[in-house]
Amino acid sequence: MPRKVDHQERRTQIADALMRVAAEQGLEAVSLRHVAAEAGVSAGMVQHYFRTKDEMMRFALEAVHVRSEARVNAAIAALGPDPAPRPLLRTLLTALLPLDDESRAIGRVALAFLAYTAVRPSGDPSLNEGTAQMAGFITALLPAPDPARAAGLLALMEGLGLYLLGGQYTAEQALSALDAHLDLLFS
Amino acid sequence: MPRKVDHQERRTQIADALMRVAAEQGLEAVSLRHVAAEAGVSAGMVQHYFRTKDEMMRFALEAVHVRSEARVNAAIAALGPDPAPRPLLRTLLTALLPLDDESRAIGRVALAFLAYTAVRPSGDPSLNEGTAQMAGFITALLPAPDPARAAGLLALMEGLGLYLLGGQYTAEQALSALDAHLDLLFS
Numbered sequence: 001m002p003r004k005v006d007h008q009e010r011r012t013q014i015a016d017a018l019m020r021v022a023a024e025q026g027l028e029a030v031s032l033r034h035v036a037a038e039a040g041v042s043a044g045m046v047q048h049y050f051r052t053k054d055e056m057m058r059f060a061l062e063a064v065h066v067r068s069e070a071r072v073n074a075a076i077a078a079l080g081p082d083p084a085p086r087p088l089l090r091t092l093l094t095a096l097l098p099l100d101d102e103s104r105a106i107g108r109v110a111l112a113f114l115a116y117t118a119v120r121p122s123g124d125p126s127l128n129e130g131t132a133q134m135a136g137f138i139t140a141l142l143p144a145p146d147p148a149r150a151a152g153l154l155a156l157m158e159g160l161g162l163y164l165l166g167g168q169y170t171a172e173q174a175l176s177a178l179d180a181h182l183d184l185l186f187s
Numbered sequence: 188m189p190r191k192v193d194h195q196e197r198r199t200q201i202a203d204a205l206m207r208v209a210a211e212q213g214l215e216a217v218s219l220r221h222v223a224a225e226a227g228v229s230a231g232m233v234q235h236y237f238r239t240k241d242e243m244m245r246f247a248l249e250a251v252h253v254r255s256e257a258r259v260n261a262a263i264a265a266l267g268p269d270p271a272p273r274p275l276l277r278t279l280l281t282a283l284l285p286l287d288d289e290s291r292a293i294g295r296v297a298l299a300f301l302a303y304t305a306v307r308p309s310g311d312p313s314l315n316e317g318t319a320q321m322a323g324f325i326t327a328l329l330p331a332p333d334p335a336r337a338a339g340l341l342a343l344m345e346g347l348g349l350y351l352l353g354g355q356y357t358a359e360q361a362l363s364a365l366d367a368h369l370d371l372l373f374s
Binding site: 026107108111112114115116117118128131132146147148149151152154155156157158159160162163165166167168169173174176177178179180181184185 | 213294295298299301302303304305315318319333334335336338339341342343344345346347349350352353354355356360361363364365366367368371372
């Protein structure tokens with residue numbers, strides 16, 4: 001008797017395949033057929049788990065968020081107990097920048113998703129929640145807990161990520177810009 | 188005898204159509220067929236002017252740059268002669284944010300293009316040049332002419348644009364974040 005594949009496990013397998021396709025070949029390569037081939041399942045199987053491309057994209061973005069969160073948590077845990085606000089913030093933001101293979105793949109999928117949702121009028125409410133939550137967390141770590149400064153720092157991190165993916169900034173330039181900004185905020 | 192259509196004019200007409208398709212329907216809708224239909228020409232005509240999708244995308248991004256530059260120049264000219272560095276910077280960066288219909292269309296195309304190039308190993312050297320040029324210009328306007336601060340300000344603008352397009356920030360939030368950052372830089 002074949003092992004019963006868990007529903008969630010199969011969805012994750014398909015979302016992983018979607019992420020690989022999006023990260024390696026770009027969003028326009030994300031199709032039912034491509035994703036099915038990459039996951040090693042039939043197109044009908046993909047359709048069984050995700051009725052639309054929108055559904056598949058949303059699940060992949062969730063997977064990206066889960067991985068990003070795991071990366072951030074691991075990096076913060078490595079700081080030891082009770083880190084000071086500035087190294088905590090720097091570690092958090094650096095963990096989200098596309099500076100290694102995994103985070104570059106994550107960044108590409110996030111970028112592809114943003115490009116995908118930017119033309120859809122409704123947008124994605126989960127994006128807003130994630131950003132608002134992060135902005136609140138950052139605000140509490142700043143010496144002057146100003147939401148506008150936190151919003152700026154988050155945007156700076158996002159822009160650095162974009163320039164790293166696009167190749168306009170080197171890792172060194174991006175980290176210098178982040179440190180210069182933290183200098184301003186913590187001076 | 189039919190009017191002879193200028194080569195450059197025809198290319199621009201096709202690139203405009205590409206921009207409308209990308210801005211309204213997303214990058215995955217950008218195909219020879221779609222762009223030809225939007226431009227009101229044959230697919231063969233599009234292929235005559237752009238042999239590959241890469242060529243078409245590059246030309247559209249150039250068109251985006253030309254329009255962005257025209258927007259920035261008009262906004263700066265409206266400041267009158269010899270504007271002070273801070274209002275000049277604010278005007279420059281605000282003109283590049285997706286805060287009205289035209290700049291949102293420009294932003295969507297730029298985002299689609301970034302998502303498109305991020306998965307291509309070579310990237311696009313013209314992106315780097317444009318960013319480096321802008322960073323140099325910004326550096327010269329800062330009270331402390333620090334390239335890392337200029338790189339951060341540029342990244343902040345880019346990130347604000349991303350969050351405006353994605354709907355995470357309102358126009359008011361984005362402008363507050365920009366002003367809070369300029370306060371830090373000019374204090």
